[in-house]
Amino acid sequence: MNDSPGWASPGSPSGEPDRENGPGTPQDSAPSKWSKQQPPAGQWSAPGQTGSGPAAPPPPPPPAGTGWGQPQGWQQPNWGRPPSPKPGVIPLRPLGVGEILDGAVSTMRAHWRTVLGVSLVVALVTETASILLQGFVLADNSSLSALDNNPNPSANDIASALSGAVAGSALTLLITLLGVVIATAMLTMVISRAVLGRPVTTREAWTDARPQLLRLLGLTTLLMVIAVGILAVGILPGILVAVAGSTGAGIALGFLGAIASFVVIAWLLVRYTLSSPALMLEKQGVFKAMARSAKLVRGSWWRMFGIQLLSAFLVYMVSSVVQIPFVLVAGVTGSGGLSSLVSGDSGYSWASLIIIGIGAVIGSTITFPISAGVTALLYMDQRIRREALDIELARAAGVPGYGETPADSTANGG
Numbered sequence: 001m002n003d004s005p006g007w008a009s010p011g012s013p014s015g016e017p018d019r020e021n022g023p024g025t026p027q028d029s030a031p032s033k034w035s036k037q038q039p040p041a042g043q044w045s046a047p048g049q050t051g052s053g054p055a056a057p058p059p060p061p062p063p064a065g066t067g068w069g070q071p072q073g074w075q076q077p078n079w080g081r082p083p084s085p086k087p088g089v090i091p092l093r094p095l096g097v098g099e100i101l102d103g104a105v106s107t108m109r110a111h112w113r114t115v116l117g118v119s120l121v122v123a124l125v126t127e128t129a130s131i132l133l134q135g136f137v138l139a140d141n142s143s144l145s146a147l148d149n150n151p152n153p154s155a156n157d158i159a160s161a162l163s164g165a166v167a168g169s170a171l172t173l174l175i176t177l178l179g180v181v182i183a184t185a186m187l188t189m190v191i192s193r194a195v196l197g198r199p200v201t202t203r204e205a206w207t208d209a210r211p212q213l214l215r216l217l218g219l220t221t222l223l224m225v226i227a228v229g230i231l232a233v234g235i236l237p238g239i240l241v242a243v244a245g246s247t248g249a250g251i252a253l254g255f256l257g258a259i260a261s262f263v264v265i266a267w268l269l270v271r272y273t274l275s276s277p278a279l280m281l282e283k284q285g286v287f288k289a290m291a292r293s294a295k296l297v298r299g300s301w302w303r304m305f306g307i308q309l310l311s312a313f314l315v316y317m318v319s320s321v322v323q324i325p326f327v328l329v330a331g332v333t334g335s336g337g338l339s340s341l342v343s344g345d346s347g348y349s350w351a352s353l354i355i356i357g358i359g360a361v362i363g364s365t366i367t368f369p370i371s372a373g374v375t376a377l378l379y380m381d382q383r384i385r386r387e388a389l390d391i392e393l394a395r396a397a398g399v400p401g402y403g404e405t406p407a408d409s410t411a412n413g414g
Contacts, residue, residue, distance in 0.1 A: 104373025234261030326359025
């Protein structure tokens with residue numbers, strides 16, 4: 001068969017009719033116009049070349065893009081990988097650091113009513129309780145003043161002077177802890193729906209988060225107790241040495257023990273950094289969530305540490321930028337005015353506490369979603385890398401091509 005009808009090279013056994021000898025004459029022999037005395041193989045000269053000799057060298061190959069049957073300047077297109085589906089705030093593939101931070105901010109922009117509403121309510125309640133405690137409990141510093149005036153205070157004097165401040169600080173910490181737990185639980189649910197591109201209301205976020213609140217509180221409390229216990233164990237030898245009489249050696253030993261304790265605490269906190277989203281999104285218990293986090297973080301500890309450290313730094317910077325102007329205004333309007341702000345003794349006036357509280361509420365309203373968003377997206381990123389969660393998310397979001405599994409397709413006759 002000949003792809004070009006009517007054309008054949010000389011001596012071609014294509015079976016095409018010989019146009020010179022008439023139709024029906026096969027081309028099994030050379031046409032009559034060709035001489036029977038052909039030059040021997042390898043010594044044929046091109047027309048215009050004098051003499052005979054070895055065959056001329058073949059012409060150089062054409063440059064790339066100009067070969068036979070290939071148009072001038074044409075190149076094979078580089079199609080690359082198809083873009084990853086992005087039904088919500090993140091693309092469904094392994095994420096970079098910038099994409100994780102952008103996903104947290106995008107969630108706050110896309111669902112600002114729910115996100116900022118939850119953060120504002122939690123921040124307002126916790127800061128109001130903190131202001132009341134500072135105004136009624138911590139403002140009474142008569143016992144501390146008496147301690148300053150006593151050159152040789154006893155252990156009972158120190159304990160009675162510090163008991164009120166310690167109790168007030170502990171109660172403030174407990175209220176703040178409850179607020180953080182509630183905000184983290186609800187915002188994690190909001191982010192889980194934002195990844196799928198689905199809207200969520202405050203009522204829906206609360207309904208989804210409420211069954212796991214006690215477990216999340218237990219998890220957070222357990223991690224704090226572990227951290228405090230490790231720190232106590234680290235500094236205890238230094239305290240014992242100092243009580244025995246070697247004050248300098250005890251202080252040095254306690255300092256070294258504190259540093260070692262902080263290293264261990266940091267390692268454990270990063271190891272269990274994904275416990276909260278695992279508990280909320282997988283409906284796990286406290287210890288199973290901790291084991292789940294340890295499994296997901298294994299082999300990626302330094303990456304988790306770096307991203308969480310960067311996130312904490314950004315949260316601190318945003319919070320500081322928001323709160324510093326309120327702190328300055330509170331210092332100027334305090335009982336001692338500008339001089340008290342410079343000296344660092346502005347007192348606990350109600351006006352200054354309220355102004356500082358307003359700044360803290362605004363700062364917490366902005367930073368709560370960032371912290372919760374980074375942790376939840378880190379959890380999803382690790383599951384995408386380890387367990388192909390992106391396929392399940394795409395199927396749940398209704399992305400075309402992810403509607404059914406191969407088993408379902410086979411069962412349906414596909």
